[in-house]
Amino acid sequence: MTTTEGQLRIIRTFKAPRHLLFKVWTETEHLSKWWGPKGSTLHVAKHELKPQGLFHYRLTNPDGHQMWAKFIYREIDAPEKLVFLNCFSDEEGNTFPAPFGPEFVDFPLEVNHDISFAEADGGTTLTITVGPHNATPKQQAFYQSMFESMRQGFDGSFDELDGYLAELQ
Template sequence: MMTERQLEITRTFDAPRELVFQVWTESEHLAKWWGPKGTSIHVAKHELRPKGIFHYSMTSPDGHVMWGKFIYQEIVAPVRLVFLNGFSDAEGNTVPAPFGPDFADFPLQVSNVVTFTQEDNRTIVKLNSEPYDATPEQHEFFRGMFDSMRQGFGGTFDQLEQYLLEVQ
């Protein structure tokens, strides 16, 4: 039985904290690296403020489109970013995960706390995620997805690492 409540991922980037925070919080940057490998991101709306949203679509190489959104909770530049995220429709309404009945217990929203720690000219990014306002079944399903989510975020963070090399 798994006892971890939160997914935790830590990654170190060879870039200053201010730049890493900037590429996490500006739409023109997010569109270049956020999401699964191979997808293209279209930013529909971005409001970097508490209760503001980042609403975007992800298009896979085969043309499948999914929508997602962040709802920002806390922004402490360049140290901390807190947001809820989940799937949405094109209008920005929160919807269940679009992967069919096997994902019925995937939480509607996930709370994310991202911290940015400067160490010399490198930045340590720590992501902690857990279901928000979720049932016990949704918490258990989320814990069961840790390995898959670590792999997915690994690919996303690989894209971030490459993007940071391009913008420095």
């Protein structure tokens, strides 16, 4: 994990070819198997893999708590690059503030995810850079204060992804 200019960068290598890793990031049937916190289930309401297309989904945690979110795809360059905004939303897909209580009032409404996929030595190195989009200085500062928590969240999701990739190969 590194941080630059208010963004979090995580680099992780997966034991899978680049085309497969890109596929599990962009196809509904695969995203629903690994995206989200460990133990959660994902319901896909809509998925349009195209620039300005929407991936709208609901996560249900093991305790039954549900939250809606969405990706708005900005750039798709298979199998090398994927860029999207990630936002919390309501059931209709309207952008919505973080649903975690008043202490998260300054969480940015939109977070940009820039992901590159580089094949090397029989695996694929994924570099993901995430940072606030159209955020106020207060939102940017709050986001930066969350880096360690976000790193742990990505690590958990990427552990799920590792397990899922092992099942596919």
